[in-house]
Amino acid sequence: MVNVSRHVELSILWLVNEGECSFWYDNWLGSGALFLRVADTPHVSFAELVCNGSWNIYRLTQILPPECVANVVRLPVPRRGFPDEAVWMPTTSGKFSLASAYQEVRQVRNNSMAFSRIWQSSIPLKISFFMHRMLLRRLPLDDILGRMGFQLPSKCFCCVPATGEELEHVFSTGQLASQVWSYFQNMCGVVVQGSEVHARLITWWLSPALSRQQRFVLDVLPSLICWNIWKARNRAVFDGIQPQDQGICNMIAHDVKAAFEIRFQKELGMLTFPQFYEKISYPSYVYNIRVVR
Template structure:
């Protein structure tokens, strides 16, 4: 960060929009602090104040239940930059509420203490402790890339069309490439899409488990907990669920980038082949028949 500040002040470019004093040496001394004083305004407007460094409350007064400003200029703002900065300042002060006592900058989440990095860090740590985070169970009977995809899918961090459009990425139509009925979301790809439902139905029959209702990717990753399998077979079924997620995502990419039309039967065949290959070679002595 110090290098960035130093680069700003040791260049011939115009940095008037940044609150700085180029005449002061050093990377940090010339940074003007945005606290409760009048440095909230721009540099051009700051130079016009008769009394510099005053607090906001000194320039805002209540008259007939209306907040009025008394700036005490050396001269009235008249340049384009000065007028623009004054408009911006008045916009900032529009919703100001005057209270008795000293004005100071305080953190919204930290009560009765000035803002500091340490206090903010403490609040973040407390929030992490108070709100339990779901911890997905990883499975070493499938490649790491498969577990990673399942983890990202559960967190809704896959580059589906709706999330890409939210980031202003030009993706064209947001409709699901498999069914074309609804917009593509993470849950739609893996749970509610017609292709996904046919695949999960076939996988349930193949693994001899009752088809459970799932409303999210997390529900799919937790299906193994509701089976009556022994521990090792439950782990194998968990691996099959992860492989199914992998194959559905792979098929989705083939449809989006390759324009292919793939049937549910071909997806199920690939799930069976990859599940048998990976679990057979990564488990020790597990009978898959």
């Protein structure tokens, strides 16, 4: 667990002038408060540690070990007429900000490729939350609820045979999911090794791209596929609407083009998905015209 108070204490540096800050409990040396290393002596102030404009070495050696005394005498002597100043060290301006405080106390972990793909501004926040829950297996599907102790009748929404509802079946291996994934994989030239949903996602995100625009589509399309499959599942379960793979593919294509138009500020018109993907798959060239006499 992160020691938040310790982080905050080291982030605030006191510049001593009047000597109004605490000699023992404020971080004015830059290495933390003195009471953390030395038993504090009550009622010690900066005023009694200065003599004739210099540090009172004799008094300092009475209350501090030699290494601490050496650190103290390297600092300027407190002077009257100027108030003490607290400096917030994590920012270049010395001013406090919540963003810098969060960076100081948060637990830094290795970047996750999966989370960096689902948490991006081009994907609506509700879809990012959905993908986060799916990757952590936190969706209210029958197999997940069963492991939590809720034993319910289970029937997959997309299969005519009595197949139980499982996360992998709904999003990857089931008949409907396989047809949807195959449609976009064939269009985009993505070859997936493995049938699990994680394998599909990673393959899409690692697939090479010919242009920056194509890279964008390969990154956002898997999340939009899973999201539209999930919406089709909910319509089937709660409204009794039988999903069709072509209808889901059309909605996914619409979502991809809408996200692309917002990201790149381009009007695409009434392009089919194959036309759209072919259009963005090659880098656009910029030509400069110069008149030569």
